[in-house]
Amino acid sequence: MLPDRKMYGLLNRPQSKSGFKPLPVVIIGNGPSGICLSYLLSGYVPYLKRHSIHPHPILQRKLEEAPDISILDQSIEGSMITLSRGDWMGLPDLPFKDWLKQKRRGLRNNRATAEDIAQYYQHYVMKKGLQKNFSCDTVVTSVKKVSAESISNHAQKDLQESSDSLWNLNEKSTEVFQVDGFFKTVKGDKEPFSIYAENVVLATGTYDGPTWLGVKGENLSYVHHQLSALEEAVKNIGVMSDPVLIVGAGLTAADAILFAHHCNIPVIHVFRRRVSDPGLIFNQLPKMMYPEYHKVHQMMKEQSAACAGPYECYVSFPEHHVLSFGKDKKCIIQDKNGYQKAYKISMALVLTGSNPNLSFLPNNGMDLAMDSDQPVNPKRNPIDVDPFTYECTQEKGLYALGPLAGDNFVRFVQGGALAVARSLLKKANKNPP
The missing domain is CATH 3.50.50 (FAD/NAD(P)-binding domain)
Known part of the structure; x- marks a missing residue:
């Protein structure tokens, strides 16, 4: 062990x-x-x-x-x-679906949230x-390789006399990693630590760092860069509300669309690529293995602004990008030919990566x-x-x-x-x- x-x-x-x-x-x-x-x-x-x-x-x-x-x-x-x-x-x-059933919540009828997933991981660690x-509450500030010559005599001795260690260090090298950081105490203080690891x-x-579009108004309070913001806002947004703008064509954006669709929240979906672009993640996923994401891909293809489809409360804008966000919650988007459109939205989720x-x-x-x-x-x-x-x-x-x-x-x-x-x-x- x-x-x-x-x-x-x-x-x-x-x-x-x-x-x-x-x-x-x-x-x-x-x-x-x-x-x-x-x-x-x-x-x-x-x-x-x-x-x-x-x-x-x-x-x-x-x-x-x-x-x-x-x-x-x-x-x-x-x-x-x-x-x-x-x-x-x-x-x-410990299958996630089995754990979710124990909470008496089936995936078929109630889509798992980010909070569910976080609780599952916490439960797993305890189980x-x-x-x-x-x-917990530990921050690593530095990881670097150090030699025996650069550390204390006591540490050198430990490196050389690790007879009860499970590891066989290279006799020609006593280089190890020095890991520095601090942990937060109950009182909120920061206590430093420095340890060595082979x-x-x-x-x-x-x-850690969501990608921003770099457009005007992106720092306004209704513009968010985390999926959790939608989960928190869902109690104040409904089918009669102005639509939620979702920017991006990756799996996180797809998660946001699925969550909004489940909650009957109208969605405007803006992304730069063509729906048929081979680089689009949905075109790389096996349909049988990822049916939910395949459904989002279908929505992107069949429910565009130029062609009405069978999906309510959703419209896609392929090959579009955001130009700006206004204080009045109006968002201006532009297509590949330079044609601009303005939409009133309730909130924006920029989910273009991190x-x-x-x-x-x-x-x-x-x-x-x-x-x-x-x-x-x-x-x-x-x-x-x-x-x-x-x-x-x-x-x-x-x-x-x-x-x-x-x-x-x-x-x-x-x-x-x-x-x-x-x-x-x-x-x-x-x-x-």
Whole structure:
């Protein structure tokens, strides 16, 4: 068992360079990626589920060859991500739909909200006994690699005499990661900490910095950049209200449309691409696997301003963009030919993507990206990782999970976490717990 749980105890008292042994791994982030990896590093061992069928025939045959051997111990051909065919929002061994049914709320009749999903993840951590691995209200301000020469004599001794460690450090190198930050006390004070780790996993997600359009009036109070704003406003908006403007053609925008459609809220949907554009995410998703998103794609095609369709309370404006937002809640949009239209709206949701906050890494993590001259972006420029281990190609011992590595679906998180867990266990030169 990998003692990532040690981090919790260390962060519950002020830290300094006082000679603590380096931790085997520190996971930064408390979203689905970090939770799933913590689960796999806490003694839960994945095996092939009896009578289950994987849609990839080669993987199915490979798994059936050794059903009694943990997947962590098997050599799987192809990227580990292909194993992650889990439920839509689910984590291992507790399907999201099953949990939601326990709340007596079926997905068919009542669409899950962001609050539901957050509660599910919190419940998962408690149910699986993982809370000891997490340190809440903790902010990491710096992650850097340091050598034995740059740290205290006590820490050097710990690095060299880690005989009871699960890990075999490279004899030629005693480099470790120094993780600095602070945690917030009950009184609101900030208490600093500084710890060392042999491996660090980046699982912070990408929702720290929503993308702005950069147009006039975007800072007005009725213009929002988070889906949660619609969920909070729904009690004041109804079928007779002015429509909600949704800008964007990604999955978050689709979630907003589905939520509004369920609540009978009228929607104006503006996006720059053609509906048939191959780069549009909906044209890349299997219809059978993502029926709800396929429905949104149908609405975008069949219910445009130029062609009335069967869907009430919704109209799409492909190949349009927003020019400005007015104080009178009027929004001006423009098509590709320069023709402008004005609409009175109740609120606007600009959901055109987001960027991670990697300010705690040298050069904001740009040196780790596929294109090191550009900022890290989950869609266009993710962190460059080994597809079999998710270890950063530019920094050994540093891993990236989830959207940071280009995995923008929660259902793919399990495969990435499995790859990282397998790599860490291999480094530890130990059998899985």
